[in-house]
Amino acid sequence: MSTTPAESVSAQSDPAIVVKGLTKIYNGKKVVNAVDMSVPKGAIYGFIGPNGSGKTTTIRMMCALLTPDGGEGHTLGYDIHKDARAIKENVGYMTQKFSLYGDLTIRENLDFMARMYRVKNRKKVVDETLRTLGLEGRGKQLAGTLSGGWKQRLALAACMQHKPALLLLDEPTAGVDPKARRDFWDEIRQLSKQGVTVLVSTHYMDEAVQCDYIAYIAYGKKLIDGPAAEIPHQVGLTTWRVSGPDLIQLEDELRADPRVEQVARFGAQLHVSSTDSAGLDAVVAEKSGENDARKWEKKEAELEEVFIYLMATAADNFGVNGGPSA
Numbered sequence: 001m002s003t004t005p006a007e008s009v010s011a012q013s014d015p016a017i018v019v020k021g022l023t024k025i026y027n028g029k030k031v032v033n034a035v036d037m038s039v040p041k042g043a044i045y046g047f048i049g050p051n052g053s054g055k056t057t058t059i060r061m062m063c064a065l066l067t068p069d070g071g072e073g074h075t076l077g078y079d080i081h082k083d084a085r086a087i088k089e090n091v092g093y094m095t096q097k098f099s100l101y102g103d104l105t106i107r108e109n110l111d112f113m114a115r116m117y118r119v120k121n122r123k124k125v126v127d128e129t130l131r132t133l134g135l136e137g138r139g140k141q142l143a144g145t146l147s148g149g150w151k152q153r154l155a156l157a158a159c160m161q162h163k164p165a166l167l168l169l170d171e172p173t174a175g176v177d178p179k180a181r182r183d184f185w186d187e188i189r190q191l192s193k194q195g196v197t198v199l200v201s202t203h204y205m206d207e208a209v210q211c212d213y214i215a216y217i218a219y220g221k222k223l224i225d226g227p228a229a230e231i232p233h234q235v236g237l238t239t240w241r242v243s244g245p246d247l248i249q250l251e252d253e254l255r256a257d258p259r260v261e262q263v264a265r266f267g268a269q270l271h272v273s274s275t276d277s278a279g280l281d282a283v284v285a286e287k288s289g290e291n292d293a294r295k296w297e298k299k300e301a302e303l304e305e306v307f308i309y310l311m312a313t314a315a316d317n318f319g320v321n322g323g324p325s326a
C-alpha cells in the first residue's frame with residue numbers, strides 16, 4: 001500500500017524527497033547509478049554536476065515523469081513507483097528550456113498550466129498570478145516576445161499556481177543574464193521562506209552558494225552531499241590566496257606545477273588550491289621565498305573554490321566513453 005501525504009506530513013522530520021539506489025539505464029548504460037538522496041523539508045537543495053551527469057534524469061524520476069529501472073523512494077510522502085499521479089499534482093516542475101508556448105499569450109499560458117495542474121477557480125488564480133508578476137496589463141502579449149528573464153519568471157509563476165509544497169527546478173536560469181538570475185533567486189528565497197522545498201540543478205557558482213544543501217553528481221553517481229557549509233571539508237581542498245605584484249606570471253607558473261590543481265582569479269587575488277595539502281604548502285614556501293612583496297594567506301577552501309574544482313575535474317559526461325558508470 002502506498003504512503004499517504006498525511007502520514008508523511010505528520011512526522012515533520014520526514015524529508016520532502018528520499019530516494020535509495022535510484023537507477024536509470026539507457027542503452028545498457030547506467031546514466032543514474034544507485035543514487036541515494038534525502039532533501040529536507042523547507043530546504044533549498046542544490047544539485048550540481050557536469051553536462052550529461054544525470055541531473056535531469058534523476059529529477060524526472062523524483063517527480064514520477066520517468067520510471068526508475070532500480071531503487072525506490074518517496075516524494076512528498078508519495079511512492080515514486082505507485083503514486084505518479086499524486087506526485088505530478090503536488091509538485092511544481094520547471095525544465096531548463098522555456099517550457100511554455102511562445103505563440104500563446106501570457107494569460108493563455110498561465111491558464112493552460114492551471115488546467116494541467118487541475119487548479120480550481122482558474123480565472124481568479126490566473127488573475128492573481130498576473131497581478132503578482134506585475135503583468136496585469138500584458139495578459140494578451142505573446143509569451144514568446146518576453147525577455148529571457150521574464151520568460152523564466154512566468155514559467156516559475158505558472159508552475160506555482162497550484163501552490164505545490166515542492167519545486168523541482170532543472171537549470172531554471174540557463175542562458176539568463178546575471179541580473180535576471182538574481183531576481184529569479186530572490187523569488188526562490190521568498191518561496192523558501194514560505195516553506196516551499198526547492199531542489200534546483202545548476203551550473204552556476206553564484207546559485208550553488210545560495211543553497212542550504214548540495215549534492216554533486218558525475219557519471220550518474222552521487223559523489224558528495226551534505227549541508228553546503230560542510231562540502232569544502234568533504235572535498236578536502238586546501239587553498240592559499242595570494243595578492244601583490246606580477247600575478248599574471250605567477251598564475252602561469254602555478255598552473256604548470258603538478259602539485260597545484262586549481263588557480264582561480266578572484267578580483268586582485270589568486271586562489272590556489274589542491275587536495276595535496278603538503279605539496280601545495282611546499283609550492284607556496286618556494287614561491288613566497290622568491291618575492292616578499294606578495295601576500296600569501298592560507299584559508300580553508302570555501303564553496304566557490306570547491307565548486308570550480310568539482311566542475312573542472314569532471315569533463316562533460318556525455319559520449320561513448322562517458323566515465324565509470326557502466
Ligand SMILES: Nc1ncnc2c1ncn2[C@@H]1O[C@H](COP(=O)(O)OP(=O)(O)OP(=O)(O)O)[C@@H](O)[C@H]1O
Nearest residue numbers: 026031050051052053054055056057058317318319
Ligand atoms: N531518453 C534518453 N535516451 C537515451 N539516453 C538518454 C536519454 N535521456 C538522457 N540520456 C543520457 O543520459 C545521460 C544523462 O543525461 P541527463 O540529461 O540526465 O544529464 P544532465 O546532468 O541533466 O545534463 P545537462 O546538464 O546537460 O542537462 C546523458 O548521457 C544523456 O545522453
